[in-house]
Amino acid sequence: MIKTVTFTYLNHRGITAERTINFEALEFIRDPGFGYQSGWFISGHCHDKKERRSFALNRIVMSEISVPKVFTLMKL
Numbered sequence: 839m840i841k842t843v844t845f846t847y848l849n850h851r852g853i854t855a856e857r858t859i860n861f862e863a864l865e866f867i868r869d870p871g872f873g874y875q876s877g878w879f880i881s882g883h884c885h886d887k888k889e890r891r892s893f894a895l896n897r898i899v900m901s902e903i904s905v906p907k908v909f910t911l912m913k914l
Contacts, residue, residue, distance in 0.1 A: 843880070846899040850874060854899065858885040867892065 841861040848854050859882035868876045874894055884891040 843882070845893075847893055848897045848899060850897075855886075857891075857893065859883060859891065859893075860885075862890070865892070870894070 842858060843861050844856065844858045846854055847857045859880070861880065862882040863880075865879055865881055866877070867879050870876070870879065870892065878895045879892040880895060880898070881890065881892040883889070
């Protein structure tokens with residue numbers, strides 16, 4: 839089952855854009871390049887760029903995110 843996620847993203851140049859991806863993974867990347875620091879990224883096939891892309895979680899603008907049950911929060 840393909841999970842589609844839409845979010846607003848702030849890239850390393852300070853430009854925001856709405857992105858829609860087919861979610862594939864939540865992953866920690868040690869050396870992402872392109873001016874990014876190590877951290878957590880959401881990855882998947884980007885509808886706009888038509889290829890697999892990774893997006894730093896700390897650059898996702900949370901005010902307008904549409905996540906149809908991709909993640910489930912757990913109470914500790």
